[in-house]
Amino acid sequence: MSGPLLVVDDLSVAYGACPMRVRALDAARLTVEPGETVALIGESGSGKTTLALAVIGLLDPAARVEGGRILIEGRDALGLSPRERAALRGRIVGMALQSARGALNPSRSVGAHFVDALEGTPRARVAEIAEATLARLGVDEPRARLASLPHELSVGLARRVGLALATARRPRLLIVDEPTSGLDAESARATLALLRAALAETGGACLVLTHDLALAERFADRVAVMCAGQIVETAPARAFFARPRHPYAAALLASAPARARALDDLSPIGGGAPDLCRADLPACRFAERCARRDAACAAPPWTSDEQGSATRCAHPL
Numbered sequence: 001m002s003g004p005l006l007v008v009d010d011l012s013v014a015y016g017a018c019p020m021r022v023r024a025l026d027a028a029r030l031t032v033e034p035g036e037t038v039a040l041i042g043e044s045g046s047g048k049t050t051l052a053l054a055v056i057g058l059l060d061p062a063a064r065v066e067g068g069r070i071l072i073e074g075r076d077a078l079g080l081s082p083r084e085r086a087a088l089r090g091r092i093v094g095m096a097l098q099s100a101r102g103a104l105n106p107s108r109s110v111g112a113h114f115v116d117a118l119e120g121t122p123r124a125r126v127a128e129i130a131e132a133t134l135a136r137l138g139v140d141e142p143r144a145r146l147a148s149l150p151h152e153l154s155v156g157l158a159r160r161v162g163l164a165l166a167t168a169r170r171p172r173l174l175i176v177d178e179p180t181s182g183l184d185a186e187s188a189r190a191t192l193a194l195l196r197a198a199l200a201e202t203g204g205a206c207l208v209l210t211h212d213l214a215l216a217e218r219f220a221d222r223v224a225v226m227c228a229g230q231i232v233e234t235a236p237a238r239a240f241f242a243r244p245r246h247p248y249a250a251a252l253l254a255s256a257p258a259r260a261r262a263l264d265d266l267s268p269i270g271g272g273a274p275d276l277c278r279a280d281l282p283a284c285r286f287a288e289r290c291a292r293r294d295a296a297c298a299a300p301p302w303t304s305d306e307q308g309s310a311t312r313c314a315h316p317l
Ligand SMILES: Nc1ncnc2c1ncn2[C@@H]1O[C@H](COP(=O)(O)OP(=O)(O)OP(=O)(O)O)[C@@H](O)[C@H]1O
Pocket: 015, 016, 022, 024, 042, 043, 044, 045, 046, 047, 048, 049, 050, 051, 060, 062, 098, 211, 276
């Protein structure tokens, strides 16, 4: 295949109806190339999980796609039937959900989850693949684990099982939602090693959704920044951390000393994100907190620079 693995093109998604319509994504744009690792970073509630669930085709029934396209290997995913969509899941795109244990069915064993994830594969082969995948992700006694129920797994083990399930079919794009959230530094490091092992397993691309700037800096080839439902900057990780171009991205980095802390621990930047139910949301969701705002910000253009950074801003830094 040539061309990007994933293109999210001006995707808008809302939950619920007026007056409580939450505009979770507003013309979000993102591209993932084969084999690359992209970190989608943003404060809590900025729309990271909504974007990922739209890509994998598992949006909440309360969500409505209001515009835009999702191309997976060039195919218009939003135009596919539910059956065609399901066929892409696991094989082309796999996802480890934000809540590791909550993502597992409490009444089904780990082995039964693998049978579902590898639907159509002979049982004996399922057991082989499951054991090998769990072992590569550092799970002790993987055969015995196949009989475990989700409540018998520690949070760390549930996370490994979630990753193993997401990678069982060696998807070309692995999406991982908040892999280090709530972990101490040592567990976060171990989880990163796991992720690397999972990627070595798939040989594919990865989209990691995270509050954690340190994770993004260490792990990603490229970074995309979300601000209240809008993607405002995408850039090679090195260029981004050396010189963010969007004022919101710069404020995020400036408020994270030594990038040691996750974004949800930070004090909100100058007053917090706007309420996504508001009918009068500004064209740039950072406008009410931005010192550079002027009339041109009513229609912020995308511009790019020689470092490969692209920014949606009337006055990039
Ligand atoms: N099922 C839902 N029904 C209504 N609103 C929702 C639903 N899921 C998410 N939202 C809202 O959509 C917005 C984006 O949420 P989302 O979970 O995508 O953000 P996030 O960046 O993943 O946040 P976090 O970092 O906390 O996981 C938020 O305002 C959230 O409250």
